[in-house]
Amino acid sequence: MAHPKRKWSKARTSRHRSIWKLSVPGFVECPQCHAKMLRRKVCKSCGYLDGKQVIAIGEEA
Ligand SMILES: [Zn+2]
Known part of the structure; x- marks a missing residue:
């Protein structure tokens, strides 16, 4: 079986956990208004x- 060569350091693990779920897949920035969508x-x-x-969203108010 495929196996990682070495164990992740505690620092790397915590670094990885800190970014977990920050980059939610499926969320992008709108090219028009640059809002998260x-x-x-x-x-x-x-x-x-x-x-x-x-x-149509209340354009040219
Ligand atoms: Zn937009």
């Missing part, structure tokens, strides 16, 4: 998806 979902703050406005 779900990947492949319409942006809730500007309504864009794939460079096109899909839903």
